Amino acid sequence: MSSMAKIDEDLKTALKAKEAGRVGTLRLIKSAVKNKEIDLRKALSEQEFFAVLSSMVKQCRDSAEQYEKAGRADLAKKETSEIEVICGYLPKALTENELTRLIEDAIKTVGASAPKDMGRVMGELKNKTTGRVDGKHLADKVKAALQN
Numbered sequence: 112m113s114s115m116a117k118i119d120e121d122l123k124t125a126l127k128a129k130e131a132g133r134v135g136t137l138r139l140i141k142s143a144v145k146n147k148e149i150d151l152r153k154a155l156s157e158q159e160f161f162a163v164l165s166s167m168v169k170q171c172r173d174s175a176e177q178y179e180k181a182g183r184a185d186l187a188k189k190e191t192s193e194i195e196v197i198c199g200y201l202p203k204a205l206t207e208n209e210l211t212r213l214i215e216d217a218i219k220t221v222g223a224s225a226p227k228d229m230g231r232v233m234g235e236l237k238n239k240t241t242g243r244v245d246g247k248h249l250a251d252k253v254k255a256a257l258q259n
Contacts (some may be wrong), residue, residue: 114160115144115240132189136196136203143167161201161242168197169245210249213239214256226257 118137126134147163148155156161175190205213217235221228232253240249 114131114157115141118200132192133196136193139193140200141198146246158238158241164197164201165242165246168194168201171197193258202246205243206239210240210244211256214253217253218256223257226254229253229257232257 118140121183122134122137122141125137131206144160147159147173161215171194173195175187178184178187178190204214213231213236217223217239218228219234221231221235223232225231229250233250236249236253
């Protein structure tokens with residue numbers, strides 16, 4: 112079953128169970144995916160689908176942080192619950208050991224030796240890590256590995 116088909120099934124189930132928060136989040140996911148398909152003028156691959164979801168998680172985290180700073184705990188909680196639903200459709204996150212191994216392999220593959228090669232290493236890792244690790248965390252780990 113494709114990811115979108117699973118979301119459609121889960122949406123039907125959430126509608127029947129009258130889970131308003133989950134229904135809203137699933138509709139947001141469908142909308143974001145549809146907009147990306149319109150932009151690209153093609154159906155999304157699994158990697159592109161996970162990239163859209165990762166972007167949504169990042170936006171929700173940023174929003175939750177802003178709401179916390181503004182003293183709006185109710186809105187921050189809503190964003191946090193959306194993150195939980197979206198993360199349910201992302202692949203299993205990489206462990207630190209798996210991530211370190213992938214970074215080391217990518218550095219060897221591209222022959223990187225200095226921080227100036229970071230872009231090439233990140234390009235090599237992009238498809239392997241989409242949706243499985245936060246981009247900022249990945250960049251920090253790659254930067255640290257290249258500086259050593």
